Amino acid sequence: MISEQLVDLSRLQFAATAMYHFLFVPLTIGMTWILVIMESVYVMTGLPIYKDMTRFWGKLFGINFALGVTTGITLEFQFGTNWAYYSHYVGDIFGAPLAIEGLMAFFLESTFIGLFFFGWDRLSRKQHLLVTLMMAIGTNLSALWILIANSWMQNPVGAEFSATTMRMEMVDFWAVVFNPDAQAKFVHTVSAGYVTGAMFVLSISAWYLLRGRDVAFAKRSFRIAAAFGLASALSVVVLGDESGYTVGEAQQTKLAAMEAMWETEPAPAGLKLIAGINEAEMKNDWEIEIPWVLGLIGTRSTDTVLPGLKEILVQNRARIVYGIDAVKALEAVRRNPDDSAARTRLHAHQADLGFGLLLKKYVTDMDQVTPELIDRAAADTIPRVTPLFWTFRLMVALGFALIALFGLATWYAVKGNFAEQRWLLRWALWFLPMPWIACEMGWFVAEYGRQPWTIYGVLPTHLSVSTLSVESLYGSLAGFVGFYTVLLIVEMYLMVKFARQGPGSLGTGRYLNETASA
Amino acid sequence: MIIDYPTLKVIWWLLVGVLLVGFAIMDGHDMGVGSLLPFVGHNDVERRVIINTVGPHWDGNQVWFITGGGAIFAAWPLVYATAFSGFYWAMLAVLWALFFRPVGFDYRSKIHHPAWRSTWDWGLFVGGAVPPLIFGVAFGNLLQGVPFHFDNTLASYYTGSFWGLLNPFALLCGVVSTAMITFHGAIYLMHRTEGDIYQRSRTAVLLFGGLLLVGFSLAGVWLQWIPGYAITSVIDPAALPDPLAKEVVRAAGAWMHNYQSHPATIAVPALAYLGIIAALLLAAKGRTLAAFVASSIGTAGVIGTAGVSMFPFILPSSTTPNASLTVWDSVSSHLTLTIMFFATLIFMPIIVAYTSWAYKVMSGKVTAAYVRENSHSAY
Numbered sequence: 001m002i003s004e005q006l007v008d009l010s011r012l013q014f015a016a017t018a019m020y021h022f023l024f025v026p027l028t029i030g031m032t033w034i035l036v037i038m039e040s041v042y043v044m045t046g047l048p049i050y051k052d053m054t055r056f057w058g059k060l061f062g063i064n065f066a067l068g069v070t071t072g073i074t075l076e077f078q079f080g081t082n083w084a085y086y087s088h089y090v091g092d093i094f095g096a097p098l099a100i101e102g103l104m105a106f107f108l109e110s111t112f113i114g115l116f117f118f119g120w121d122r123l124s125r126k127q128h129l130l131v132t133l134m135m136a137i138g139t140n141l142s143a144l145w146i147l148i149a150n151s152w153m154q155n156p157v158g159a160e161f162s163a164t165t166m167r168m169e170m171v172d173f174w175a176v177v178f179n180p181d182a183q184a185k186f187v188h189t190v191s192a193g194y195v196t197g198a199m200f201v202l203s204i205s206a207w208y209l210l211r212g213r214d215v216a217f218a219k220r221s222f223r224i225a226a227a228f229g230l231a232s233a234l235s236v237v238v239l240g241d242e243s244g245y246t247v248g249e250a251q252q253t254k255l256a257a258m259e260a261m262w263e264t265e266p267a268p269a270g271l272k273l274i275a276g277i278n279e280a281e282m283k284n285d286w287e288i289e290i291p292w293v294l295g296l297i298g299t300r301s302t303d304t305v306l307p308g309l310k311e312i313l314v315q316n317r318a319r320i321v322y323g324i325d326a327v328k329a330l331e332a333v334r335r336n337p338d339d340s341a342a343r344t345r346l347h348a349h350q351a352d353l354g355f356g357l358l359l360k361k362y363v364t365d366m367d368q369v370t371p372e373l374i375d376r377a378a379a380d381t382i383p384r385v386t387p388l389f390w391t392f393r394l395m396v397a398l399g400f401a402l403i404a405l406f407g408l409a410t411w412y413a414v415k416g417n418f419a420e421q422r423w424l425l426r427w428a429l430w431f432l433p434m435p436w437i438a439c440e441m442g443w444f445v446a447e448y449g450r451q452p453w454t455i456y457g458v459l460p461t462h463l464s465v466s467t468l469s470v471e472s473l474y475g476s477l478a479g480f481v482g483f484y485t486v487l488l489i490v491e492m493y494l495m496v497k498f499a500r501q502g503p504g505s506l507g508t509g510r511y512l513n514e515t516a517s518a
Numbered sequence: 519m520i521i522d523y524p525t526l527k528v529i530w531w532l533l534v535g536v537l538l539v540g541f542a543i544m545d546g547h548d549m550g551v552g553s554l555l556p557f558v559g560h561n562d563v564e565r566r567v568i569i570n571t572v573g574p575h576w577d578g579n580q581v582w583f584i585t586g587g588g589a590i591f592a593a594w595p596l597v598y599a600t601a602f603s604g605f606y607w608a609m610l611a612v613l614w615a616l617f618f619r620p621v622g623f624d625y626r627s628k629i630h631h632p633a634w635r636s637t638w639d640w641g642l643f644v645g646g647a648v649p650p651l652i653f654g655v656a657f658g659n660l661l662q663g664v665p666f667h668f669d670n671t672l673a674s675y676y677t678g679s680f681w682g683l684l685n686p687f688a689l690l691c692g693v694v695s696t697a698m699i700t701f702h703g704a705i706y707l708m709h710r711t712e713g714d715i716y717q718r719s720r721t722a723v724l725l726f727g728g729l730l731l732v733g734f735s736l737a738g739v740w741l742q743w744i745p746g747y748a749i750t751s752v753i754d755p756a757a758l759p760d761p762l763a764k765e766v767v768r769a770a771g772a773w774m775h776n777y778q779s780h781p782a783t784i785a786v787p788a789l790a791y792l793g794i795i796a797a798l799l800l801a802a803k804g805r806t807l808a809a810f811v812a813s814s815i816g817t818a819g820v821i822g823t824a825g826v827s828m829f830p831f832i833l834p835s836s837t838t839p840n841a842s843l844t845v846w847d848s849v850s851s852h853l854t855l856t857i858m859f860f861a862t863l864i865f866m867p868i869i870v871a872y873t874s875w876a877y878k879v880m881s882g883k884v885t886a887a888y889v890r891e892n893s894h895s896a897y
Binding site for chain 2: 055062063065066067070072074076077079080081082084085086087088091092094095096098099100101102103104106107108110111112113114115118119120123134162164165166167169171173331335467468472475476479487490494498505506507
């Protein structure tokens, strides 16, 4: 049997490298559009300052992008190196969007990013703007296909199990592409990226304004970031609501866990602001609730009941019992493919096969299953509530705070006196890390909340790993920690250096710090 | 579906080949440039010239690698799973070597300090030299078979060690692969530079071209004695893929069967020789663009030779030959292969079109003057 330590280390390595990668992705996604906006203004007005803005913010974008590329390959590799059984079991579906991402999006993004940096003197203004636009489209399409793949893990549509090939197989490609979970996730995630890009430009511009340097440059950058940020932050929240809706349909467990909803409540359920969670007794010691709201955003109706965790636990236990039959039938078919009675039994309980596989964490032989083990497997299907409940709330609180900041920034930008509002500039400066924290929280809620599954209801996490030694995992994890720490220090050093140097680093002779060269 | 399953299985073998060749030609030439960087560039300006010949393109080229990986995942999931997890430390070494490229290119010239720049130069060397070396070693191991087996649920178990990969034949294949990539990169560098760098690159072309010819010939001769693999049971190419449903034997000379039964396939190794020799002659004469095309053909020939020798095998198992992965039994479903085929058919020409445009925009020699004038924006 697969050791739990191997599973935990594999999870830790993937989570750490994925969250590290996600430090760079949102900024890339957001900055591409900010660069398109700045350069469009340059092409329309012909004012060189907008070209300088595109180039300077593009330079910082490039420093970030390099690490995004570096750390992205890790994730593609890891499906094969560390999650081999996963890759075999669902590669027929999951591999396709990853490959299409390469063909349709990543080639586009990566080819045009070269021309973005080096094509200024060789392309006409309009051609260069087109290059920047293609880079932005490529980046966003890239996010689309990755999130289609990710959403299939949350809501596995358009696929069926085959006993002959011992894997899931695609039966409806368009169902995978138009997975409602993917639509919501895409808009929510790229909007969060846009907010991150806007915050980055807003903060650094605010810092220049607080210091009273490169004022014309900073003011123009601030205005663009404020307006773009407000639109994006509103979109994150409105379409985050949309995310909640689809979660409600496909993954009621995750919704109930992140809301600490132990009991099934009469519709429409209330939304808890905060609560004292007691996981051992499956209840909240106290809670502050807004009536109706969760039911409305979770089901878009006033009469659909959302199941609580206790009810889900009972349902899942029943599915595990059916799942035992499915696993036994599958094992009979694998021993003798002509056993038609077993095929019939497998077919009858196929929907619960994944639930039966949950028991493989505890026994290899399904005849050894005891009611206690079924209880344990059922309990495994409820993710830990406390971390989900609080990370989700932190993310939402940051989202609203960002709307407030961008709203005020836009308000004063329209009035024209934002550069004198030092409290606003300071707020913008110190809020720099917040979108990153919110993005990481969102990623955590989505992925941690999916446990104990890699593919929800289909493939348990503990079956998904490669059959590696624990020593190998310690070694590779140490390697990643070492490389990533050094890379982060180098990246932060360069980012701070060039942000401090400001547009003077372009060497155009129009800005501060022109003596410093690069 | 429009194309039948057996045909699609063969088409996907060809397409993975096309992607690997595309990777070797495109990402290969800038990896070759990276490998040569510390040796051909003697001072900072020369090194910046070298880096800027690939500066605008390395990122797009690297996507050949990423898409190749994605395509193997989508088309041959069991190969992807078994090879990546089995070759765990080798794959991590490739990955960690690749880390040096994006940051090396982008960060190197952003700080003036000589130690900083020299560190990244060697980083770019590692990022350029290590991946082709390991891929060559990996191919050398594929040709000998790899120790792995499956359980009844198709979970794979690799029973070899990392050090076991480093056997003499595999190391020879590593030399062939590294020489091929460096040769190709040196020709590209001749095409895009002038003066001293051009002359030193020309020397590198002759050196690595010669090494490639010798190494490739030696590996070809050695291959006669290496036990190959052959399927002895009847194969139904239309069957649902099940890698445990066939019988395979190991036999010396089995990797020559395809050339004996289909003599036309000898064209593939012949193309390798023709391409490499033509590239050498053309480069020596200074016809660098034609030489680049010729070495691209040679590269396709070398990779194609490994593929044709092994067909229909992809990943033979040395410990459980029956569990070897082949073109027939380690593929995705008919639907997935169909969709991926059309996706490739639609997007590949578009990719080739805009990549060509990008090279056209940035064409011409990269000079020391260019680097000095664009000191703030060039790599």
